[in-house]
Amino acid sequence: GQNIDQPTEMTATEGAIVQINCTYQTSGFNGLFWYQQHAGEAPTFLSYNVLDGLEEKGRFSSFLSRSKGYSYLLLKELQMKDSASYLCAVRDGVTGGGNKLTFGTGTQLKVEL
Amino acid sequence: DAGITQSPRHKVTETGTPVTLRCHQTENHRYMYWYRQDPGHGLRLIHYSYGVKDTDKGEVSDGYSVSRSKTEDFLLTLESATSSQTSVYFCASRTGVGYTFGSGTRLTVV
Numbered sequence: 001g002q003n004i005d006q007p008t009e010m011t012a013t014e015g016a017i018v019q020i021n022c023t024y025q026t027s028g029f030n031g032l033f034w035y036q037q038h039a040g041e042a043p044t045f046l047s048y049n050v051l052d053g054l055e056e057k058g059r060f061s062s063f064l065s066r067s068k069g070y071s072y073l074l075l076k077e078l079q080m081k082d083s084a085s086y087l088c089a090v091r092d093g094v095t096g097g098g099n100k101l102t103f104g105t106g107t108q109l110k111v112e113l
Numbered sequence: 114d115a116g117i118t119q120s121p122r123h124k125v126t127e128t129g130t131p132v133t134l135r136c137h138q139t140e141n142h143r144y145m146y147w148y149r150q151d152p153g154h155g156l157r158l159i160h161y162s163y164g165v166k167d168t169d170k171g172e173v174s175d176g177y178s179v180s181r182s183k184t185e186d187f188l189l190t191l192e193s194a195t196s197s198q199t200s201v202y203f204c205a206s207r208t209g210v211g212y213t214f215g216s217g218t219r220l221t222v223v
Contacts, residue, residue: 033211042203042214043156087155098161098169099144099207105155 002026004104006088011110012078020073020086020107028093033101034062034073035087043087047073075109083111116140119204119215126222132191134218136204144207145187147171147179149200150217156203162187194222 003025012018024032031050035043049055049064049071061074075082085106092100116139126132136145147159148171158171160179168179176198180188191198199222204215 031210042216045211045213048210089156098163100146100158100161100171101156101205101212102158102172103148103156105153 002090002092002102004088004090004102006086006104006107008105009108009110011112012075014078014080014111014113016078017074017076018078018109020075020088020109022071022073022088022104024069024071024088024090024104026069026090026092026102029066029090030093030099031091032062032064032071033089033091034060034071035089037085037087037106039084046086078111080111080113083109085109117204117206117213117215119202119218121218122216123219124221126194126220128195128222129193132194132220134189134191134202134204134220136187136189136215138185138187138206140206140208141184142206142208143184145181146205146207146212147177147187147189148203148205149173149198150203151200159189159202191220194220196222198222 006022034046037043047062054063059076064071087106088104089101118137120135146161148156150156157173162168162181178190202218205212
């Protein structure tokens with residue numbers, strides 16, 4: 001099975017940088033995803049890591065260490081619209097497993113002035 | 114976008130009644146998934162499909178069944194709705210590397 005942990009809540013200031021951590025323990029691994037979800041809306045894709053290292057996409061970066069079962073999402077130049085829940089998800093690596101995603105419970109980020 | 118639509122968007126139903134939620138995608142994706150989202154639990158997988166008539170259970174499948182008679186449609190049925198099934202239900206499909214989610218169905222069982 002999969003066990004994914006991330007902080008429940010974080011607060012940061014507009015214009016600052018925030019790092020949201022995610023640790024996982026899995027029976028198989030075939031990639032780690034970060035999604036953003038605003039209240040009442042569907043999750044939207046932010047980033048994907050399957051190899052160790054940093055993936056950068058504009059103001060958002062995501063890092064993966066497979067040996068440590070660890071990832072983080074880095075948000076730079078925070079804006080008020082970044083207030084949302086950030087979901088860490090792991091895709092299983094089991095053959096015939098349906099490429100399922102298992103999600104953490106999400107980190108609610110609040111950006112303040 | 115994968116063009117995923119869910120219907121209905123909102124539904125209130127009575128305990129003990131059957132309910133069917135529909136997920137429709139227009140991109141010919143093979144893999145489709147049903148999740149429920151509840152406070153404190155995040156998104157949990159109910160059932161998934163890896164092709165027409167090919168489905169399997171997720172971690173919270175009790176009380177739910179699914180059907181996929183066409184590539185584009187994936188139906189979730191609550192056989193006899195209970196209050197514990199009050200939740201927001203999301204459908205998703207695998208779009209290459211990533212996954213795209215529908216807008217969700219908010220189901221209330223009274």
